[in-house]
Amino acid sequence: MSAAVTAYLLLGSNLGDRAALLAAAREQLALAAGELMASSALYETAAWGREDQPAFLNQALAVRTTLTPHELLAHCLATEQRAGRQRLERWGSRTLDVDILLYGPEIIDAPTLTVPHPRLAERRFALVPLAEIAGSVLHPVRHTSIAELLAICPDPLAVKPWPGR
Template sequence: MPDTYLLLGGNLGDRISYLAQAREGIAAQVGSIVRCSKLYETAAWGNTAQPAFLNQVLEVQTPLGPAQLLEKINSLEQELGRVRREHWGARVIDIDILFYEDRVLQSQRLTVPHPQLHLRRFTLLPLAEIAPTLLHPLLGKTVRELLELCPDTLEVREYMGGA
């Protein structure tokens, strides 16, 4: 089954509970979770006037194709109460597809690899924890190398509040 890497994040409500519910939903509806990073807390990126996020990266083996995967995770976000009001706004849950195997996809609804992952420390740090040698198919660099080159200076720290 194809390996995909997903980024979970949220900054509203019981963040730990929403991430746990997202993991449960992914395991039930998307595929087998192979590895999970630790939880990381990060100041909001883009729209900075909002609460800090908790983020986590999952490696998932899924029988779903990329478009089906996107539909499932969007549906799961809605089930968990996500409401899309503004770009980069506060939310209870966000699930992004970072990589789908080594495929390069671009459509109106989905771009893989995620087009901004190399610019986001909150994505690269947990991804480097579980897949440091994963190669970005467009940039030709490993996740570890992308983290070392990342221009993002926002603090990303391991969350010590429990999981």
């Protein structure tokens, strides 16, 4: 077991009851990974990478965990599987996607895990909810706050607060 660290996760869904899938994932990850410290509002955005699919709901979580990064990844993947996730095509529609955006100040470059998420600074749908709960946190590679990354993000896709339940 490692020392407790705050990890930031991004949940996303564009199939089925998106809000219910995110709520179930929040509960499962909090039980498996540790203490849920914060969760952003839900945000809706057009699909990134492939525009011919339904809009996504996204939410960022801050989890205080003693799991190693790879143990946390295993729980993220298991949570996706329980939600019926099928990996049929890159950037395709999915019931649930769980990404590790940050794991404390660590930089990880392993065959199965890269942290910080390699495209975090390019994705408004990840930065908006993350900035809500961790705007002052520094990106460990860019040495820039999440709020500053959001301010200069080149992604043109609108990210709107979701008015649903």
